[in-house]
Amino acid sequence: MTQTISGTQARRIIDLRSDTVTLPTAEMRGAMAAAEVGDDVFGEDPTVRRLEARTAEILGKEAAVFVPSGTMANQLAIRAHTEPGDEVLAEANAHIVYYEAGAPAALSGATCRCLTGRRGIFSGADLEAALRPADIHFPPTRLVCLENTHNRGGGSVWPLTEIAGVATVARQHGLRLHLDGARLWNASVATGVPERAYATHFESVNVCFSKGLGAPVGSALAGSAEFVARARRFRKQLGGGMRQAGIIAAGALFALEHHRARLAEDHVNAQTLARRLATLPGVELDPASFETNIVVFRLDGVPARDWVRILDDAGVRLLATGPNLVRAVTHLGVSATDIAAALEIIKDSLRRNGRS
Numbered sequence: 001m002t003q004t005i006s007g008t009q010a011r012r013i014i015d016l017r018s019d020t021v022t023l024p025t026a027e028m029r030g031a032m033a034a035a036e037v038g039d040d041v042f043g044e045d046p047t048v049r050r051l052e053a054r055t056a057e058i059l060g061k062e063a064a065v066f067v068p069s070g071t072m073a074n075q076l077a078i079r080a081h082t083e084p085g086d087e088v089l090a091e092a093n094a095h096i097v098y099y100e101a102g103a104p105a106a107l108s109g110a111t112c113r114c115l116t117g118r119r120g121i122f123s124g125a126d127l128e129a130a131l132r133p134a135d136i137h138f139p140p141t142r143l144v145c146l147e148n149t150h151n152r153g154g155g156s157v158w159p160l161t162e163i164a165g166v167a168t169v170a171r172q173h174g175l176r177l178h179l180d181g182a183r184l185w186n187a188s189v190a191t192g193v194p195e196r197a198y199a200t201h202f203e204s205v206n207v208c209f210s211k212g213l214g215a216p217v218g219s220a221l222a223g224s225a226e227f228v229a230r231a232r233r234f235r236k237q238l239g240g241g242m243r244q245a246g247i248i249a250a251g252a253l254f255a256l257e258h259h260r261a262r263l264a265e266d267h268v269n270a271q272t273l274a275r276r277l278a279t280l281p282g283v284e285l286d287p288a289s290f291e292t293n294i295v296v297f298r299l300d301g302v303p304a305r306d307w308v309r310i311l312d313d314a315g316v317r318l319l320a321t322g323p324n325l326v327r328a329v330t331h332l333g334v335s336a337t338d339i340a341a342a343l344e345i346i347k348d349s350l351r352r353n354g355r356s
């Protein structure tokens with residue numbers, strides 16, 4: 001993300017904190033300004049309806065519902081799949097567990113039990129081992145949630161065979177499956193596996209338009225027509241019924257049609273960043289383990305939060321995701337040139353902080 005800050009010496013800020021910091025392009029703004037709109041709560045916004053139909057089509061599902069955020073999409077899925085007291089199984093670092101403010105308990109009365117994955121990925125055998133027999137003491141397990149790509153796993157991609165293995169075990173035990181596919185677009189671009197080939201294993205899928213695709217607002221929850229109708233009622237209940245939402249849906253639709261293939265550039269930039277970071281003293285990472293647009297590394301010596309603050313002053317923004325963990329995410333707003341510039345600033349900052 002290249003932005004200028006006001007002051008006597010305006011300079012470029014290279015923002016690698018997240019792929020959510022992208023700003024709408026001029027063309028996208030044009031599409032938004034020109035969007036045909038109506039009252040979507042009455043089902044009368046043609047742009048929202050087009051976005052929902054197109055999303056469902058890409059994911060090979062009957063229907064989809066447009067929502068303000070990925071958190072709402074995930075939480076509507078949990079609400080629609082479970083009853084209060086039910087148990088949801090998710091990986092310990094899953095966004096649903098880690099970053100959604102306790103919503104499964106607060107909004108659905110669901111408890112989460114966590115499986116420990118390897119970079120967010122677990123197997124059918126892991127699921128099998130976690131399941132308990134039906135017993136009046138246990139909360140009934142209803143739903144299994146996977147995340148592809150896995151955010152805290154460093155943008156890791158679930159292999160299709162691993163998903164199929166988990167799905168087989170889930171089906172044997174009558175469990176439902178939800179996919180948090182906030183970055184499913186990245187997984188598909190990285191592997192060449194179409195989104196629908198991933199989605200077919202799940203009853204419901206969340207996808208985000210406001211991450212790497214670069215739209216200002218919005219996500220969608222897809223599934224069967226019956227499931228989406230139920231989710232739509234809960235969206236209204238949570239205050240997520242939006243009126244002339246075609247204005248933002250147009251940005252999402254534009255992003256869907258024009259910014260998916262270019263995610264490959266973000267993956268190349270992330271790989272360059274990871275390879276160069278690996279050569280720096282005090283930085284620990286295995287570049288080969290990053291397949292998409294997220295790079296996570298361990299920082300030796302300086303506490304991550306302190307270093308990130310220092311780096312911020314130097315014009316590069318990264319995110320501290322643990323006491324000695326730092327995350328960098330590439331996106332629409334950073335070019336290969338920005339990555340090269342960021343690396344110089346990072347190198348310099350590590351040197352100044354006694355790292356070489």
Ligand SMILES: *Cc1c(COP(=O)(O)O)cnc(C)c1O
Pocket residue numbers: 068069070071072074095096147149150151180182183208210211219
């Ligand atoms: C960003 C993200 C979400 C949704 O986040 P919102 O900020 O609520 O849009 C969900 N899952 C994953 C894996 C994410 O990275």
